[in-house]
Amino acid sequence: MPRWTRFRQLWGPDPRSDVDDELQFHLEMRTAEYLERGASPDRARELARQRFGEFDGTRATCVDISKRRRRHMKMSDWMREFLQDLTHAARTLRRTPGFAVAAIATLALGIGATTAVFSVVHAVLIEGLPYRHADRLYRVGTLYPDGTSYSLSAPDFMSVKALAQSVDGVEAYARGLYTMAGSGEPREVRGIRVSRGLFELLGFGTSLGRPFAPGEHVPDGPGVVVLDHGFWTREFGADPAVIGRRVQLAGEPRTIVGVLAPHLTLGEPCDIYVPIPYGPTFDAHATRGRRNEFLRVIGRAAPGVGAQAINADLARIGQQLQQQFPDTNGRLTFNVRPEAELLVGETRRPLLVMLGAVALVLLAACANVASLMLTRGSARRTELAVRAALGAGRGRLVRQLVAEALVLGLGGGLAGVALADVAVRLLVWAQPADVPLLEAVAVNGAVVAFAFVCSALTALLFGIVPAIQSTGGGLLRYVHAGGRGGDGGGHRLRGALVVAETALAVVLLVGAGLLVRSFSALTRVDAGFVPDHAVSFRVTFQGPAYAERPAFVGRTGLILERLRGLPGVTAVAATSELPLGGRGSMIGFAVVGAPPPPDNVNAEIAAVGVTPDYIRAIGGAVLQGRGLTADDDRADAAPVALVNEAAVRQWFPDGSAVGKRVDADTTREIVGVIADVRQEGMGQPALPQIYAPMATMPSRSVRVVVRSTSDTAAISSAIRHAVADVDRALPVAELAPLETLIATSLARPRFYTTVLTAFAASALLLAAVGLFGVLSYSVLQRRREIGVRLALGARGAQVTRMVVGAALQLVGLGVAIGLLAALAAGRVLERQLFEVRPADPVTLGLVAAVLVATGIAASYLPARRASSLDPGTVLRES
Amino acid sequence: MGRPLTDSPDILRGTLDLLVLKALSWGPTHGYGVARWVEVATGDALAVGEGTLYPALHRLEERGLIASSWGASENNRRAKYYQLTPTGRARLRVEAANWRRYAAAIFAALDAPPLPGN
Numbered sequence: 001m002p003r004w005t006r007f008r009q010l011w012g013p014d015p016r017s018d019v020d021d022e023l024q025f026h027l028e029m030r031t032a033e034y035l036e037r038g039a040s041p042d043r044a045r046e047l048a049r050q051r052f053g054e055f056d057g058t059r060a061t062c063v064d065i066s067k068r069r070r071r072h073m074k075m076s077d078w079m080r081e082f083l084q085d086l087t088h089a090a091r092t093l094r095r096t097p098g099f100a101v102a103a104i105a106t107l108a109l110g111i112g113a114t115t116a117v118f119s120v121v122h123a124v125l126i127e128g129l130p131y132r133h134a135d136r137l138y139r140v141g142t143l144y145p146d147g148t149s150y151s152l153s154a155p156d157f158m159s160v161k162a163l164a165q166s167v168d169g170v171e172a173y174a175r176g177l178y179t180m181a182g183s184g185e186p187r188e189v190r191g192i193r194v195s196r197g198l199f200e201l202l203g204f205g206t207s208l209g210r211p212f213a214p215g216e217h218v219p220d221g222p223g224v225v226v227l228d229h230g231f232w233t234r235e236f237g238a239d240p241a242v243i244g245r246r247v248q249l250a251g252e253p254r255t256i257v258g259v260l261a262p263h264l265t266l267g268e269p270c271d272i273y274v275p276i277p278y279g280p281t282f283d284a285h286a287t288r289g290r291r292n293e294f295l296r297v298i299g300r301a302a303p304g305v306g307a308q309a310i311n312a313d314l315a316r317i318g319q320q321l322q323q324q325f326p327d328t329n330g331r332l333t334f335n336v337r338p339e340a341e342l343l344v345g346e347t348r349r350p351l352l353v354m355l356g357a358v359a360l361v362l363l364a365a366c367a368n369v370a371s372l373m374l375t376r377g378s379a380r381r382t383e384l385a386v387r388a389a390l391g392a393g394r395g396r397l398v399r400q401l402v403a404e405a406l407v408l409g410l411g412g413g414l415a416g417v418a419l420a421d422v423a424v425r426l427l428v429w430a431q432p433a434d435v436p437l438l439e440a441v442a443v444n445g446a447v448v449a450f451a452f453v454c455s456a457l458t459a460l461l462f463g464i465v466p467a468i469q470s471t472g473g474g475l476l477r478y479v480h481a482g483g484r485g486g487d488g489g490g491h492r493l494r495g496a497l498v499v500a501e502t503a504l505a506v507v508l509l510v511g512a513g514l515l516v517r518s519f520s521a522l523t524r525v526d527a528g529f530v531p532d533h534a535v536s537f538r539v540t541f542q543g544p545a546y547a548e549r550p551a552f553v554g555r556t557g558l559i560l561e562r563l564r565g566l567p568g569v570t571a572v573a574a575t576s577e578l579p580l581g582g583r584g585s586m587i588g589f590a591v592v593g594a595p596p597p598p599d600n601v602n603a604e605i606a607a608v609g610v611t612p613d614y615i616r617a618i619g620g621a622v623l624q625g626r627g628l629t630a631d632d633d634r635a636d637a638a639p640v641a642l643v644n645e646a647a648v649r650q651w652f653p654d655g656s657a658v659g660k661r662v663d664a665d666t667t668r669e670i671v672g673v674i675a676d677v678r679q680e681g682m683g684q685p686a687l688p689q690i691y692a693p694m695a696t697m698p699s700r701s702v703r704v705v706v707r708s709t710s711d712t713a714a715i716s717s718a719i720r721h722a723v724a725d726v727d728r729a730l731p732v733a734e735l736a737p738l739e740t741l742i743a744t745s746l747a748r749p750r751f752y753t754t755v756l757t758a759f760a761a762s763a764l765l766l767a768a769v770g771l772f773g774v775l776s777y778s779v780l781q782r783r784r785e786i787g788v789r790l791a792l793g794a795r796g797a798q799v800t801r802m803v804v805g806a807a808l809q810l811v812g813l814g815v816a817i818g819l820l821a822a823l824a825a826g827r828v829l830e831r832q833l834f835e836v837r838p839a840d841p842v843t844l845g846l847v848a849a850v851l852v853a854t855g856i857a858a859s860y861l862p863a864r865r866a867s868s869l870d871p872g873t874v875l876r877e878s
Numbered sequence: 879m880g881r882p883l884t885d886s887p888d889i890l891r892g893t894l895d896l897l898v899l900k901a902l903s904w905g906p907t908h909g910y911g912v913a914r915w916v917e918v919a920t921g922d923a924l925a926v927g928e929g930t931l932y933p934a935l936h937r938l939e940e941r942g943l944i945a946s947s948w949g950a951s952e953n954n955r956r957a958k959y960y961q962l963t964p965t966g967r968a969r970l971r972v973e974a975a976n977w978r979r980y981a982a983a984i985f986a987a988l989d990a991p992p993l994p995g996n
Contacts (some may be wrong), residue, residue, distance in 0.1 A: 022909060022958045023932065025951070029910040053927030065936040 015066035019059055027052060040507040085403035091409060092400075099376055100408065103369045107412025107458065108363030109762065112419030115451040117358045117441070119424050121351050122450070124344050130264055130440065131339070132203025133300060138310060138336035140170065140297040145331045147602045150586070151293040152334075154281040157195075159321055160283040160297065160334060166313035168302045171198040172295040173266060174276065177540045177701055179731055181248040183236070188540060188733035189271040191249070196278075201300055202264075208232075209243040209258030212275045219277040223254035229262040230439065231271040249274065251543015263440045265799055267343050291327035298339060310336050331599075344437070350752050357508055357759045359581045362458065364766040366407065367497045369408065370462035371770050373376070374494050375777050377401070377470025384471060393816040397471040398464075405463020406456065413455025417448055432751040469493055491781070494774045495810055502814020502855075503821060505763040506847055510822035512760035513843035514829055514836055515753040521835040522746060526786055528677030528686065529579045530619025531738035533707055535715055536578055538733045539723065540701040553635075553698050555726065560611060560704065562722040568710035573614035576699035579677045580741045583687055584608040590653050592661040605647065606679070606689045607664060609697030615642075617705040618738070625658035625672030632671075639668040645676045647688035662689050665697065681745050683834045705738070712737050735853045752832065764850070767814070768858045775807055775862035786866050787874030796867035803863035804856060811855035815848050822847075884894065894934050899962065899970040902944060906961035908951060909935055935960060943969055 027048050034044035050054070054498075093100040140160060141149030152160065152172065161170040172195040180189045198204075199211045207229060216224050225247065227236070236242050254274070276282075281289035301310055318333025337378050377384070384397055421443040428441055539559065541552035556574055563572045577584040583606035590596070590603055597603055612628040615621070623645065632640050641664060648657045651851055657670045668690075677687035708715045716735055723732050779786070786799055826838025836843070901907070901915040902921035912935070913928045938944045951957040962970065 018958070019932075021956060023929075025908065025955060025957050026910045026932075028955075029951075051927075052929040054929060058929040058932055061933040062936045065933065065940055069936075069940045430968070 002816075013591050015070065016063050017236045019062045019066060023052075023055070023059055023062070065627060073076035082403075085399060086407055089400065089403040089407045091130065095403060096376070099372060101410075103408045104411040104415060105373055106365045106368050106372075106766070107409060107455070107768070108415035108419055110362035110460065111413050111416030111451060112423065113416075113759065113762070114355075114358045114362045114424040114454060115416055115420035115447060116427070117351075117354050118450050119420060119443055119447040120427070120441050121355050122444075122447055124347060124437050125351060126446075127437075127440065128558045129338050129343060130360075132201075134340060135338075136301040136303070137202075138167075138299050138301060138307065139339050139342050140299050140314065140334055140336050142293055142603075143335040144602045146602045148602065149335055149337070152295045152297045153290050153293045154279075154295060155283060155286040155288075155290045156284075156321070156329070156334075157295050157297055158282055158284040160299075160314065160317055163317045163320065164299065164310075164313055166302055166305045166310040167298040167299040169197065169201045170297060171195045171201045171363075172276070173198055174294050174296065175268070175270070177538075177733070178249045178272065178274075179251070179540060179542050179729070180272070180290075181251075181729060183245070183247055185731070186248075187731045188538070189231070190269060191272045191274055192266060192270045193274050193276040194631045195276050195295075198298070200674075201298065204264050204613065205261045207261045208240055208256040211258055212273075214706070217275040219279050221275070221277060223249070223252055223259045224275065225254040226250060226258040226260060226273040227256060228269075228271050228273070229260050229264065230269075232259045235271075248543075249391075265437065265439070287325055287328065290325055299336060306720055307336060349828070350748075350832060353511075353832070354752070354759075356828070357511060357756055360453070360508055361759045361762050361766070364501045364763045366458050366462040367501045367504070368766050368770045368773075370466055371494050371497045371773055371815045373401075373405065373462060373466035374469060374497075375773065377466050378777075381470065390743045398467045401467035401470060401604075402460070402463050405459040405467070408462070409455040409459025410452075412458075413451050416450045416455070417443060420447070420451065432747065438482045438515040459764065465493070473579070482655065491778060494777070498771050498774050498810045499814040499817065500769070501763070501767040502811050503818035504852060505760070505767040506815055506818025506851060507822045507825060508756070508760035508763045509847040509850065510819070510826070510843055511829055512753070512757040513847055514826070514833055514840060515749070515756050516840065517840060517843055518833045518836045519746070519749050519753045522682045522749060523742075525678070525682045526788060527579060527682060527742060528620055528675050529738070531742055533709065534617065534619065534705055535708075535712060535719070535735060535736035536703055536738055536741075537719060539700060539730050540733070542752045544726075546700070549698055551777075552700055553695060556611075556694070556702055559723055559726050562726060563704065563706055563719065566706075566708070566710075566715070566718045566722060569706060569708040571613050571617040571707040572704065573611045573617035574694060574702040574704050575611070575614050576609040576694070576702060577679075578705070578741060579618060579738075580679065580681065580745045581703070583679045583689065586689075587665055588663070589651070589690070590663040592663060592667065594651070601650075605651075605664060606687060607690060607697060608691050609694040609699050610691050611694050614691070614705070615706050618677070619707070620677055621675040623673045623675055624656075625670070627672055627674075628691070628693055633695045635695045637693065637695070639666050639696050640667040640671045640690040642672045642674050643670055644674055644686060644689045644691075646686045647674055650688045662690070664692065668692065668696075678745075682742065747830070749834075765856060767851075768854050771807060771810065771855060771858040772862065774810075775803060775859050776865070778806070779803060779862045782866075783814075783869060783874050786869055787871040789870060791871035791875065799867040799869075800863040804859045805865050807855045807859035807863075808852065811851055815851050818851075819844055819848065828832050883939070888903075893977070895928065895938060896970070896973050898931065898934055898938060898971065899943065899966055902960055902962045903967070903970055906959045908957040908959050912960070942966075 027045075028049060030048035031041075031044045034047045035041065039047060051057075108284070111484055129137070131137055140152060140153055142156065143149055151174075157170070157172050164170060164361065174193045176188050176191050176193060178191045179186055194212070196212075196214055196217045204211070206226065209226070211226060212224060216222055227242065232238060232242065246253050247256065248254075249272070280286065281292070287384050299310065301307075313334060318329070321329040322332070387397060393420070424441055424443055428438055431438060539556075541555060546552040546555065558575060560572050563569060585607055586602075586604045587607045588603055589605035609627065612630050612633050615627050622642075625642075628640070631637060641662070643651075643657055648655060651657070651662075652660065657673055660670050662668055662670060674691070677689075678684065678686055680687075692710035695843065706715060706719060710718070719735060720732050789799065790796075822844070823839055830838055897916050897920070901912040901919075904915070907915075909932055913931055916923065916928075916931070932933055935944065935946075939946055939960070942963060944960045945963050946960050947957050948956060949959045
């Protein structure tokens with residue numbers, strides 16, 4: 001019989017041979033009866049045949065009926081039969097609750113973790129942006145000669161809107177901070193100003209009230225505001241009566257006209273939306289304001305138009321503007337990048353790595369359960385053999401074992417979905433890393449479907465091989481041998497599973513190890529400032545009271561003065577940008593007397609306005625020249641500035657900057673060089689930066705740093721009181737220790753490191769448990785052999801060595817395979833790593849050592865049990 | 879269709895199903911067990927042509943009145959065992975009651991005197 005036809009039996013019996021068997025049995029029984037009564041064998045057979053009557057016709061009729069019955073078996077019958085298998089399997093499993101619980105718990109962890117990660121992948125990478133026609137949306141940028149891309153100015157936005165032919169919609173928005181009053185304490189809220197058609201373009205609807213009307217986008221128009229759904233829920237208790245309520249935003253009255261539908265976001269979190277007033281610069285022909293780039297612009301590709309065509313179209317517009325406005329747009333043009341790429345691009349790879357990692361954990365869980373099934377299969381060989389002897393076909397037995405696997409898989413799946421739901425809720429609640437769209441992550445229908453498919457597939461994976469293995473040839477021989485003898489190669493298979501689990505654990509541990517080493521390298525980075533004993537907060541001066549520059553500059557000074565008077569305070573300073581808070585705004589830059597930079601370098605520099613004590617307050621270092629003084633920080637003082645080391649490297653090839661004059665807003669003299677302070681993140685090198693006295697580079701939104709000897713709680717409350725004394729309506733925002741800056745900047749790598757470490761630890765645990773199970777079972781199997789050895793004079797230590805040796809053989813092979821796989825897979829982590837190579841020998845060595853130690857630990861108990869066997873007892877047993 | 883039971887009393891042709899159901903009411907058994915019971919219970923009504931039991935068994939199974947499974951016989955042979963399904967058990971009750979009424983009517987008729995005035 002060809003091999004494959006055996007599997008036909010999976011789908012049911014063969015009617016013809018069944019009928020033959022049945023009728024033959026009848027005839028033989030009758031024959032035996034006549035033999036007993038004394039007939040000769042031939043005569044007995046003949047009598048039986050006679051009594052039976054017509055044979056061939058009867059047989060044909062029975063076969064026909066049988067076939068017809070199977071043909072007519074409806075889907076529901078199949079389902080019923082399948083359910084019967086499942087119920088039977090569930091009953092069988094209940095008889096061994098220890099096994100069932102162990103298997104289901106293992107699977108629940110594997111499937112739960114996989115489902116949780118998948119729910120994030122689903123929300124972020126598959127569902128993606130909650131925008132209409134998200135795949136046709138592109139971010140438009142002002143393209144500088146060095147290839148960097150920035151926001152657009154209002155006139156450029158209007159030009160692109162007017163001239164672009166490849167897009168059927170161009171809209172814009174800008175972020176800003178607002179002081180909100182009129183509902184509770186004044187506080188700072190994150191706002192977005194939106195262009196006329198932005199909500200329409202993105203398909204943003206309101207769940208309450210209405211979006212903005214076209215007439216509301218005018219200067220001094222009716223003050224209106226739309227609330228973010230989450231903000232409305234948090235701050236207004238989801239009160240529907242907010243529509244029509246008036247609040248003060250930046251000192252101006254506005255009416256709440258709507259609440260956005262839930263989960264709508266423009267990427268970063270936002271509390272309120274207001275219309276952009278289309279002032280005089282919102283004009284495609286305006287010359288003024290073309291280099292005031294503050295608008296994030298989104299364009300929607302016309303149907304069937306790709307990025308390349310849009311880029312060509314925008315390049316054409318760029319050239320047109322270069323000719324039309326040579327002073328402002330001389331070397332600039334425009335480009336687009338897919339919107340989805342911008343928002344989730346950075347997250348894609350880490351998320352996929354997580355998904356891959358968790359899939360490995362699931363595989364390890366499968367291997368463990370498969371190993372359990374094999375052990376159980378061996379223990380049940382007698383039962384299975386008896387059933388086979390009773391006529392259950394192999395297909396029938398396989399089907400039963402697969403049904404058991406399915407029950408375990410579905411049980412694990414159900415528990416896993418529950419686990420995933422808890423995990424996802426925790427994740428959304430904790431917001432551990434700035435993963436975009438995290439709010440939308442939930443265990444929804446698609447995720448449950450994934451978990452279901454996942455469970456069924458894993459069930460097949462860990463069920464089918466043990467099923468075929470346990471029902472394999474020799475079941476009958478096994479019975480005849482009195483239940484002794486080998487377990488049909490199951491041992492080797494279990495060994496292979498342990499090797500596989502070890503290899504999986506090695507891959508995950510290497511990944512986690514690399515991330516941990518990289519993370520610890522990140523935390524050791526000299527960020528250029530000393531965070532301990534300092535706090536920072538932000539105030540934003542808005543509204544009629546602060547309309548003029550002297551008003552808010554003076555107010556800043558007053559606040560700093562008050563803070564200096566607080567007990568324990570050693571330094572106070574204000575800045576427009578904190579360390580790790582970004583580069584600050586870009587301004588045009590040139591070294592006086594130096595040739596212009598090559599085409600691929602922008603004549604610009606990141607600029608920060610600071611008060612004199614800033615470097616001391618953050619714990620930075622002046623390397624050359626001097627710091628800023630109170631005399632520098634006056635509007636009428638001779639303009640000076642400090643630069644960082646990166647600026648010296650880039651703009652002063654001879655290494656000396658002090659005393660040079662530069663054009664930055666105005667002509668300034670460089671009076672000092674300070675040590676680089678990290679701007680974008682701990683892992684990113686510092687970029688050229690200039691620090692100018694705040695009086696000559698004022699800011700409406702200032703970050704204040706207070707260094708003191710008091711504890712954080714005391715100084716924080718003192719700060720709030722001091723600021724309230726100056727202006728009761730001025731909210732103190734983001735008051736936190738400076739350490740928070742580092743912690744926030746490390747949140748994402750810390751999150752990924754933690755998750756991957758948890759996965760690796762699970763895989764290691766699974767491998768250890770798997771190894772322990774295999775060794776324990778093998779010791780049990782080899783009791784007699786070990787007993788004989790001991791009886792023949794082997795010492796306990798030799799037996800221990802034998803068991804541990806067997807363990808280390810498996811582990812060694814697994815480690816070797818795992819290290820090779822880890823080396824091959826290391827590249828996927830490369831971009832997540834900081835100052836660690838994927839083939840880091842320390843990590844690889846440590847992981848190998850950990851696995852070997854785990855192997856020894858896992859084999860300790862079985863080895864002890866083996867070496868302490870009493871040969872007399874064991875040999876008498878048999 | 880089943881072949882005519884040449885030497886069996888014709889009555890069996892309509893009642894074979896009932897006999898099979900009754901045989902199985904004592905518990906699951908194989909076709910040979912059914913045959914043995916019918917043999918003893920009816921005074922060997924199926925002496926010749928007991929093969930007709932098998933199409934009857936298969937048809938009853940097709941109608942869902944009995945169910946089959948493979949098991950080991952008394953002498954450790956692979957044998958197909960039949961047992962009543964709940965539907966079969968209910969059907970047996972109904973059919974048996976019908977038969978009793980029918981038989982009672984016939985018996986009563988056979989013993990009945992002529993109509994007065996005939």
